[in-house]
Amino acid sequence: MSNITYECIEDRDHRMHTQGLPKVVCRGNQEVNNEFQTESNRFKTLWAERLKEGEGIEQSIEESRKAFDDEHGAVPFPESCTRTEFSVEGVKGEKITPISAIPGKAIIYHHGGGHGFGSALSHRHLVARLAESSGVTAFNMDYALAPEQPFPAALNDAVAAWDYVCAQGYSGDDIVVAGESAGGNLTASLLLKLRETKREMPAGGYLLSPWLDLTQSGESMTSCADQDPMVTRSELSSLAKSYYAGTDPRNPLVSPIFGDLSGFPPMMIQVGTDEVLLSDAITFTNKSALSGVDVQLRVWKDMVHAWPLFHFLMPSAGLSAIDEAGAWIRGCLGE
DSSP: OOOEEEEEESOTTOOOOOTTOSOOEEEOOHHHHHHHHHHHHHHHHHHHHHHHHTTTOOOOHHHHHHHHHHHHHTSOOOTTEEEEEEEETTEEEEEEEETTOOTTOEEEEEOOSTTTSOOHHHHHHHHHHHHHHHTSEEEEEOOOOTTTSOTTHHHHHHHHHHHHHHHTTOOGGGEEEEEETHHHHHHHHHHHHHHHTTOOOOSEEEEESOOOOTTOOOTHHHHTTTTOSSOOHHHHHHHHHHHHTTSOTTSTTTOGGGSOOTTOOOEEEEEETTOTTHHHHHHHHHHHHHTTOOEEEEEETTOOTTGGGGTTTSHHHHHHHHHHHHHHHHHHTTO
């Protein structure tokens, strides 16, 4: 039986279009919501200033990757975690373990970055805090990036990472797979591939602001365009073409939103109301439920794309979302 929950984290007077889905259950504390909104507005102002400063400045893909890694890699790593890098037969990443981690349970995390940038380094600070909140070890993975290594290189790396973690003694029931943005795309594609190849499935999947439709055909691509300060349809289209590189973008392993989602494990999806990717999350949730999947969609009012990644600029909203995800992961792993 499918268990579907739609929640909009917002003030009770807000009304949200849900594209014909079941009624959104709204909850929230007005004072907390105001704090979240203040952080979001401040972040949007900072982002707009950054875009203005960068006008007319062109960067190579290598320069963009380095800048992203430098900025996010400088965010302090929690003292309550340890970190061990590994590179084994093409599988590369790092094992992040909270001091009080529950033995034998793990997250496999796939970073975002439009399939063209991002790394274990850039997402170390986020994955460590997710590991802290969930109380389990996290495998923070690197994978092939486009345009040098287009589809299916990243998916092949994700499957290899899954096999590597399972070889360390973890069973599928011990693991939650996770990722944000393009990493959410890769996580959903991995679930399809695991099912296709008759591998063991994980205990659950956590997607944050997932990019699941590489045709950019969702309604929110238009309806949310003016309020999303970070992501545009044209930017996504350019990144998508570099990634699928001649493959049909409606191939479910490229755009999981077009796939058969039956047999998926329990899923949790977080997304902000101000994202052009909002429709991806809503449509994927609906398809999951209709396929009999236990799925929770948590829509956060006023939030921008992948806001927990920016917890150092949006501490209340960012860390609250991380804690929400951590609690779900603990429950998914039976803790």
